[in-house]
């Protein structure tokens with residue numbers, strides 16, 4: 001029987017990579033690249049969505 005503990009699905013919008021760093025092309029005074037961190041709006045940075053509305057609650 002397959003392991004079915006995870007009831008979350010990978011976010012379709014970010015494909016499971018909810019936070020990405022975007023390079024602005026500028027350099028910080030310290031010489032490193034200046035980046036912006038952007039969080040996926042669809043999943044709010046979790047990378048997953050709750051399982052769709054098929055209710056399969058096991059109330060034992």
Ligand SMILES: [Zn+2]
Pocket residue numbers: 011012013014015016017018040041042043044045047048
């Ligand atoms: Zn997402």
